[in-house]
């Protein structure tokens with residue numbers, strides 16, 4: 704799919720881990736102001752793609768334009784500025800600081816990256832906490848929060864600096880259905896309220912279809928489908944439909960590439 708004004712535009716991008724080619728000359732555009740869910744079999748490279756967009760990993764070749772800046776060639780300082788001013792990231796491992804309370808966790812990026820007076824930081828933090836429904840929980844410590852609340856505080860922290868794009872990696876993992884529903888609603892709501900571009904990596908087909916404007920399906924180092932959930936469910940190729948319907952048998956292989964099984968067993972080495 705070609706997008707008229709993408710916020711992120713990847714062209715001819717290749718990336719390997721050791722001798723494993725994760726991306727092979729990939730092109731993809733992520734539309735501005737929309738929620739795009741990036742999906743695909745385990746180990747395809749979804750998290751890797753977010754890290755490439757965030758400049759934490761460098762591609763072997765190709766361009767990764769974020770709002771007109773080619774991330775892989777940005778000097779260090781400009782990359783930090785881009786990340787700080789425009790990108791919010793919510794990684795599953797992005798734990799809260801356990802020795803800071805909820806308020807101070809959300810205030811942290813503002814205190815580190817801005818010279819704003821404390822009175823303004825207070826207003827901003829309360830605004831972000833209000834947006835995730837936890838203004839009343841600001842004095843609690845992370846140990847006093849449920850998993851779902853902690854995820855919402857992390858979300859408030861990741862929007863503290865008013866990013867233009869926010870990348871979520873598996874934001875629903877480990878949440879009970881109610882907390883999951885709240886996060887789904889929040890991701891969608893924040894996208895609209897703040898005019899964000901959102902990229903969401905998730906395995907949850909139902910939740911992703913419910914909030915995403917577009918789905919981007921990756922397999923074997925390339926995009927195998929890009930479109931609205933309806934388009935892909937109704938018109939996607941066999942591989943796309945296999946994935947969205949959760950069918951174990953189909954064109955997407957169950958096995959990670961391996962040597963011949965029989966010779967592997969007989970070789971007797973690990």
Ligand SMILES: Nc1ncnc2c1ncn2[C@@H]1O[C@H](COP(=O)(O)OP(=O)(O)OP(=O)(O)O)[C@@H](O)[C@H]1O
Nearest residue numbers: 720723725743744745746747748749750751752904
């Ligand atoms: N730090 C690393 N060093 C070496 N290989 C890595 C590293 N991180 C990831 N990989 C490999 O890169 C590939 C892509 O990993 P990635 O985590 O991006 O996949 P994913 O699609 O997000 O998977 P999942 O859905 O299981 O989270 C995998 O084969 C993984 O084994």
